[in-house]
Amino acid sequence: MIALKLAYRNLVGAGLRTWLNVIVLSFSFVVIIWYQGLLEGWNRQARRDMIEWEVGGGQYWHQEYDPYDPFTIRDSHGSLPEGLKAKTEKGSHTPILISQATIFPEGRIQSILLKGIDPKQKILSIPSEYVETDVEEIPAVIGTRMAKSTNLKIGDLVAVRWRDVNGTFDAAEARIVHIMKTNVGTVDNGQMWIPLKRLRNMMQMPGEVTIIVSDKDTAVSGAVAGWNFKDQDFLLQDITEVIQAKKVGISIIYLLLLFLAMLAIFNTQVLSIFRRRKEIGTHIALGMTRGQVVRLFTIEGAMHGILAAIVAAIYGIPVLAFSAVKGFAMPQAVDSYGLAIAEKIFPTYSAGLVIGTTLLVLITVTIVSFLPTRRISKMKPTEAIRGKIQ
Amino acid sequence: MEDSKIILIDALVKQFPIGGGEFTALDGIDLTFGKGEFAGVVGPSGSGKTTLLNIIGSLDTPTDGRVSVLDQSIGDLSHKKAARLRNEHLGFIFQTFNLLPVYTVFENVEFPLLLLKMTAASRKNAVQDALEWVGLSNKVKSRPAQLSGGECQRVAIARAMVKRPEIVLADEPTANLDAENSHNILQTMEKLNAELETTFIFATHDEKVIRYLHRKIHLEDGRVVKDELIDKKN
Numbered sequence: 315m316i317a318l319k320l321a322y323r324n325l326v327g328a329g330l331r332t333w334l335n336v337i338v339l340s341f342s343f344v345v346i347i348w349y350q351g352l353l354e355g356w357n358r359q360a361r362r363d364m365i366e367w368e369v370g371g372g373q374y375w376h377q378e379y380d381p382y383d384p385f386t387i388r389d390s391h392g393s394l395p396e397g398l399k400a401k402t403e404k405g406s407h408t409p410i411l412i413s414q415a416t417i418f419p420e421g422r423i424q425s426i427l428l429k430g431i432d433p434k435q436k437i438l439s440i441p442s443e444y445v446e447t448d449v450e451e452i453p454a455v456i457g458t459r460m461a462k463s464t465n466l467k468i469g470d471l472v473a474v475r476w477r478d479v480n481g482t483f484d485a486a487e488a489r490i491v492h493i494m495k496t497n498v499g500t501v502d503n504g505q506m507w508i509p510l511k512r513l514r515n516m517m518q519m520p521g522e523v524t525i526i527v528s529d530k531d532t533a534v535s536g537a538v539a540g541w542n543f544k545d546q547d548f549l550l551q552d553i554t555e556v557i558q559a560k561k562v563g564i565s566i567i568y569l570l571l572l573f574l575a576m577l578a579i580f581n582t583q584v585l586s587i588f589r590r591r592k593e594i595g596t597h598i599a600l601g602m603t604r605g606q607v608v609r610l611f612t613i614e615g616a617m618h619g620i621l622a623a624i625v626a627a628i629y630g631i632p633v634l635a636f637s638a639v640k641g642f643a644m645p646q647a648v649d650s651y652g653l654a655i656a657e658k659i660f661p662t663y664s665a666g667l668v669i670g671t672t673l674l675v676l677i678t679v680t681i682v683s684f685l686p687t688r689r690i691s692k693m694k695p696t697e698a699i700r701g702k703i704q
Numbered sequence: 705m706e707d708s709k710i711i712l713i714d715a716l717v718k719q720f721p722i723g724g725g726e727f728t729a730l731d732g733i734d735l736t737f738g739k740g741e742f743a744g745v746v747g748p749s750g751s752g753k754t755t756l757l758n759i760i761g762s763l764d765t766p767t768d769g770r771v772s773v774l775d776q777s778i779g780d781l782s783h784k785k786a787a788r789l790r791n792e793h794l795g796f797i798f799q800t801f802n803l804l805p806v807y808t809v810f811e812n813v814e815f816p817l818l819l820l821k822m823t824a825a826s827r828k829n830a831v832q833d834a835l836e837w838v839g840l841s842n843k844v845k846s847r848p849a850q851l852s853g854g855e856c857q858r859v860a861i862a863r864a865m866v867k868r869p870e871i872v873l874a875d876e877p878t879a880n881l882d883a884e885n886s887h888n889i890l891q892t893m894e895k896l897n898a899e900l901e902t903t904f905i906f907a908t909h910d911e912k913v914i915r916y917l918h919r920k921i922h923l924e925d926g927r928v929v930k931d932e933l934i935d936k937k938n
Binding site: 316319320323324326327328592593595596598599600601602603604605606694695696699700701 | 754761764783787798802805819863
């Protein structure tokens with residue numbers, strides 16, 4: 315308690331020097347928490363969006379299906395398995411048929427994926443209800459990215475060519491009935507959503523599907539022969555890995571920030587011990603042990619961290635709260651990353667993040683404050699009292 | 705009378721390493737100090753005055769011989785025990801005052817009491833008493849930078865006296881003060897010596913101080929060459 319009291323007096327007495335260090339350190343606090351909160355916010359938003367738009371509660375993949383190998387798509391289809399028929403009818407699962415195709419927007423040629431979806435499905439946020447229409451052409455829903463890359467608008471017609479199950483080429487016109495806006499690029503880029511029944515007819519694959527998406531609230535039960543179940547963890551692996559990689563990248567930035575703040579504290583401690591050697595000698599003459607003086611200086615340094623946490627709270631809480639409410643606008647370029655990134659990310663600050671960061675900074679500050687104080691143990695009090703350099 | 709001897713120095717030798725050899729700062733000192741003495745170790749620079757005071761104050765240890773302060777052998781004390789001896793029984797007054805610059809006068813004087821873990825109320829009373837002794841009751845909130853040299857030294861005296869130690873060691877306490885301030889300081893110390901029976905030991909070569917001493921121990925090249933009692937009645 316005495317050391318705390320004396321350390322506090324010394325810090326407050328040091329005036330501007332203390333506050334400069336405290337402000338630099340508090341800035342590190344706020345930036346680290348904001349950065350981490352931003353990543354956590356992105357992580358949560360991306361996972362939520364991907365679950366709502368693409369992943370659902372998990373997917374059954376036809377055993378031949380590999381989304382990273384376009385050559386597998388032609389053979390990766392099969393009849394809806396018996397075990398999942400009832401669930402599909404109940405609406406807890408929805409089948410999707412996937413086929414390769416080519417479109418010819420404005421005379422250009424572009425490979426796409428045709429995805430047949432049940433217009434009545436409620437599992438994914440894809441606005442499949444729009445494809446249930448009486449238009450003569452193939453009713454198609456595309457995303458904003460696809461619309462931008464093909465220059466297609468609602469009502470436009472575009473020629474579509476595909477190969478059916480027998481390898482025969484066929485073509486027809488598709489009419490864009492809706493352009494959906496989604497954060498999930500993987501249900502948008504190079505894709506055209508049409509009615510499942512229509513695609514089955516086009517491909518001459520009655521009753522066949524490529525993947526079956528389960529409801530996110532439905533517990534998945536049992537294996538299905540010929541179909542591989544991919545759970546959320548597997549399907550969200552990409553975003554998890556990207557966030558992890560981003561965390562490592564950003565950790566370097568905040569480690570640099572922390573390093574700069576620690577350098578300031580270390581420098582202050584070294585200078586302080588050099589400048590205050592007479593004071594150290596006086597402390598010893600007045601009855602403090604060397605250990606007590608070391609403790610006093612260490613606590614003094616560590617208190618920079620405590621004061622910084624208080625200062626950070628004073629200006630950081632409003633700033634971070636404002637950022638959490640207003641969100642952080644992401645640059646348009648990140649849309650092409652292929653990951654679910656919203657136009658605005660809303661940082662999320664968990665208690666664990668705040669407490670963890672505070673502890674990390676406090677422990678680091680204490681260690682950095684302690685290191686230079688070892689010099690005190692080597693000081694001769696008789697020399698220190700006179701302010702002599704030893 | 706031996707019971708009242710609170711400092712016993714027997715064949716004290718102190719050597720410091722210099723270059724490849726050793727420099728003898730104190731060479732066979734035999735002295736005793738009684739309770740309530742107002743004594744001074746006088747001599748030219750380099751005669752060993754400060755070294756002697758440092759050893760009595762347990763800030764340094766003898767190379768040879770024995771120094772006993774309040775029945776504690778300085779050479780045998782651990783760091784902790786030496787710190788406790790200084791904390792509980794010794795007061796120091798330095799040539800350059802050695803006040804803690806960021807503390808107020810009150811906080812500077814209060815400092816030794818914090819180490820003694822006294823309650824806030826007792827500390828407050830003791831500090832007020834000490835500041836009254838030195839006539840600085842009106843400066844409690846001032847910082848050392850706002851005080852004159854004489855006032856700083858009076859704060860240092862208050863800090864040394866606040867815990868009512870048995871012994872006060874003053875190393876050239878007037879070296880940085882003018883004549884008037886020096887006399888004021890010495891009168892204050894003389895008064896405290898008389899009222900509280902505190903033993904004062906000075907290290908000085910300042911004539912102004914020497915005139916106040918009741919006992920003069922002349923040191924030359926680390927040896928006591930003369931030890932004289934001054935009759936203050938005449």
